Amino acid sequence: MKIILLYIILVGILFVSLLKILSIGDKLKAPLNVSGNWIIINDFGKEVKKTCAQISFKNQPPEMFIDQSGKYLKATINDSAKTQLKGMIDQDTITLNKIFPLRRDSCGSTASIKLILKVVRYEDKNDKLLGIWSDPQC
Amino acid sequence: MEFLLTLIIQIAVIIITSRVIGFFFRKIHQPQVVGEMVAGIILGPSILGWWAPHIFTFIFPAASLKFLDTLSQIGLLLFMFIIGLELDPKLLKGRGNAALMIAMASIIFPLILGILLSFYLYPILSDNSVPFTAFALFIGASMSITAFPVLARILGEKNLIKTKLGTVTITAAAINDVVAWSILAVLVAIARASMDINQARPDRLPFWLTILGTIVFILIMIFIIRPLISRLEIYFKNKGNNLTNDILGAVLLLLLASAWTTEWLGIHALFGAFFMGAMMPRNKYFLKAIIEKLNDVTVVLLLPIFFTLTGLNTTIGLVNGTEMWIFFGLILSAAVIGKLGGSAIAAKLSSLHWRESLGLGVLMNTRGLMELIILSIGLEFGVISHLLFTMMVMMALVTTFMTTPFFEWIYPNKLIRKELEDADKEKQKFRILIPVSLPSSGPGLLKIASAISPNPDLKVYALHLLRPSEISISDLGEENGNHKNLEAIQPLLDYSKENSITVSPISFATRNAAEDIIDFANTKDAKIILMGWHKPILGESILSGTVNEVMHNARADVCVYLERKFEPYKNILVPFRDGVHDKGALFLARQIAANINASLTLLHIVKPKTGGIKENSLQLNPIIEAGKKDYIRNEIMEDFPDENMKLRVVESDSPLDTAVKIANQNYDLIVVGLSETWGLEPSLFSKRHERLARECPASLLILRKYISSNI
Numbered sequence: 001m002k003i004i005l006l007y008i009i010l011v012g013i014l015f016v017s018l019l020k021i022l023s024i025g026d027k028l029k030a031p032l033n034v035s036g037n038w039i040i041i042n043d044f045g046k047e048v049k050k051t052c053a054q055i056s057f058k059n060q061p062p063e064m065f066i067d068q069s070g071k072y073l074k075a076t077i078n079d080s081a082k083t084q085l086k087g088m089i090d091q092d093t094i095t096l097n098k099i100f101p102l103r104r105d106s107c108g109s110t111a112s113i114k115l116i117l118k119v120v121r122y123e124d125k126n127d128k129l130l131g132i133w134s135d136p137q138c
Numbered sequence: 139m140e141f142l143l144t145l146i147i148q149i150a151v152i153i154i155t156s157r158v159i160g161f162f163f164r165k166i167h168q169p170q171v172v173g174e175m176v177a178g179i180i181l182g183p184s185i186l187g188w189w190a191p192h193i194f195t196f197i198f199p200a201a202s203l204k205f206l207d208t209l210s211q212i213g214l215l216l217f218m219f220i221i222g223l224e225l226d227p228k229l230l231k232g233r234g235n236a237a238l239m240i241a242m243a244s245i246i247f248p249l250i251l252g253i254l255l256s257f258y259l260y261p262i263l264s265d266n267s268v269p270f271t272a273f274a275l276f277i278g279a280s281m282s283i284t285a286f287p288v289l290a291r292i293l294g295e296k297n298l299i300k301t302k303l304g305t306v307t308i309t310a311a312a313i314n315d316v317v318a319w320s321i322l323a324v325l326v327a328i329a330r331a332s333m334d335i336n337q338a339r340p341d342r343l344p345f346w347l348t349i350l351g352t353i354v355f356i357l358i359m360i361f362i363i364r365p366l367i368s369r370l371e372i373y374f375k376n377k378g379n380n381l382t383n384d385i386l387g388a389v390l391l392l393l394l395a396s397a398w399t400t401e402w403l404g405i406h407a408l409f410g411a412f413f414m415g416a417m418m419p420r421n422k423y424f425l426k427a428i429i430e431k432l433n434d435v436t437v438v439l440l441l442p443i444f445f446t447l448t449g450l451n452t453t454i455g456l457v458n459g460t461e462m463w464i465f466f467g468l469i470l471s472a473a474v475i476g477k478l479g480g481s482a483i484a485a486k487l488s489s490l491h492w493r494e495s496l497g498l499g500v501l502m503n504t505r506g507l508m509e510l511i512i513l514s515i516g517l518e519f520g521v522i523s524h525l526l527f528t529m530m531v532m533m534a535l536v537t538t539f540m541t542t543p544f545f546e547w548i549y550p551n552k553l554i555r556k557e558l559e560d561a562d563k564e565k566q567k568f569r570i571l572i573p574v575s576l577p578s579s580g581p582g583l584l585k586i587a588s589a590i591s592p593n594p595d596l597k598v599y600a601l602h603l604l605r606p607s608e609i610s611i612s613d614l615g616e617e618n619g620n621h622k623n624l625e626a627i628q629p630l631l632d633y634s635k636e637n638s639i640t641v642s643p644i645s646f647a648t649r650n651a652a653e654d655i656i657d658f659a660n661t662k663d664a665k666i667i668l669m670g671w672h673k674p675i676l677g678e679s680i681l682s683g684t685v686n687e688v689m690h691n692a693r694a695d696v697c698v699y700l701e702r703k704f705e706p707y708k709n710i711l712v713p714f715r716d717g718v719h720d721k722g723a724l725f726l727a728r729q730i731a732a733n734i735n736a737s738l739t740l741l742h743i744v745k746p747k748t749g750g751i752k753e754n755s756l757q758l759n760p761i762i763e764a765g766k767k768d769y770i771r772n773e774i775m776e777d778f779p780d781e782n783m784k785l786r787v788v789e790s791d792s793p794l795d796t797a798v799k800i801a802n803q804n805y806d807l808i809v810v811g812l813s814e815t816w817g818l819e820p821s822l823f824s825k826r827h828e829r830l831a832r833e834c835p836a837s838l839l840i841l842r843k844y845i846s847s848n849i
Binding site for chain 2: 014018021022025026028029030031032033034035067068069070071072
């Protein structure tokens, strides 16, 4: 009986400790989930024309797909060149700034584009990412 | 079929790549599976997609991957079913506490390390759609898994299966397999439930229903499906051990039904496939026939597709920069320290040497395909991200790849050869198990044990079992018991020292003495279980209770010894009628007579033709009536052509009375087979008196010969 009791106590301690550890971990905050397809609206085309990078959607729907691994993000814009941006999410701010393979017209070989977005959550509507494009090289 | 041409090209490319890369890996003494895992990564975006993106897009267009995925899922179902079929229930029981302790340690250590590591990884590599509990448990569980097939193959190749290291490792890995898959089933249910809450998916069963349904499913499988499947086995036997297409079709249907049920319940189809495999009847011909039919197509065609899909989800380019490599280093360290370290420490605590313990740890650390299966489940549910998936795949590759060279470094071939030679020597030893209850009976039992042994290389296990109530908390943790527990064996140990007999004393607590004696004898491969004569608590028969249970169930010869005098024996009598136990007793007596230089008399009692008692004695060339002479010559003397054996042939209507009467004549040891003839059939609560024991002044040795059902 003593052995069975000891066994139950040991397993119980292990189980309770595990639950305790997990409950402590539940208080940890992970980055917001922003993965998936985002429809691009607003005056996107007008803004980009001001940069040296050319983004042309032609017949494709203006969308952006975000592949998320924790705080690390990879965004693929559904333009004709399948432009890819890499970045991070910090609380509710997304910063994407690496470009591939944008065509460059008037700028040098180090041309790049930067996208800073703010995550806006709605209780009754779909979430939105609000932000601006910028081109630090131009 | 829009993608049929693409699918054919894909499969051809996958088979060629996996066979070629697998061949090269075999050449460098790596398991084929490592080569196939690497082949998958080569075909993915990490190598082919980066080096030749157009070819990659041509061979693996995104829209076609769903067909490959379906094929790979079927491959995994078949593979898990085969794993279940190959699960040997004998490995899971009766192998002592060492393997169980190692198996548990090899799960708990990496599980805890994985959970602790999750505190660091979760805020960086996960997102708020994944609850911490699901994430941490998944990371922990994926670090706990051992690739049983890879491990078994390495042990087989190294010829280590029969060694102590091999036996303990394979048992621990089998237990690990069952426990880890069970834990993972629960985790999948938890993950699904918690993720579904977040994603508001009403199509899933609630968690409590998943758990309840799983319990009902297991009960139905054990108590309804299993007996039904045994009819398939009978049908298989009736067909001359031929696995017809009808039987195979029925087996596949059962597999699919089981997989469908567990998927519907929310614990993944793979568990149903594994469970159905484990439920199949353990007829080795039946299992072998099924495995032969399914294995080739699964291993050569379907699993490489799974590896390729894993490779397609693995983008090693994602792991760039110092920070990423630090994450990977942490994951790899936690996996290796938890699994290798945990198993090795547990093995060391289980009295294995450091080298054996480390070898075992390295073997348990191999993850292989099993890890990829868990990871793909995690990725499918969105518990782990692509980046984490890539890092974990790399960890699985490294831990599987390092197994063979590390094992060869820790356990060089010359050491394995020596161990095999030692194992052969150990195997040649004649092993006797003596359960000692009364301290005073120890020396007598050891004396008769040394006389029984057919060769001088005798190994005796002296086992003293304690009731749980006899154990104090301070006794726990000492595997062989402490000095107090060994006190009962001390007189036997003293005698062994005086006579240079090798004895291993063991003492542990038991709740079922007979069961533990039988298990221990099986584990140590004891040829004989030699038990003392004990006064029964219930009933009047001495051959009852524990003795009766051991006699009925042990897979070794069982001797019961009643000692009347300790001095060396001079005259041994063997009452002989017929049957396997009597022949065994005669063989045993002849061995004792030869070892202690005593004279041996065979008392053969036959039915009289005319009634009354008549006796003929002979000294090898008997002058008795022709029929009996032939019988004795053909049936007895031919097996035992012993010049020192005297033969007394007695005609009697009452063999027991005659045996008792003759046993009273100047014999000091009676060796007799277990049979009703001698009033020695063991039965529980019998009121019969063992007359030979009670009415003869000589010592008595009763033998129950083990008859294998395989003969």
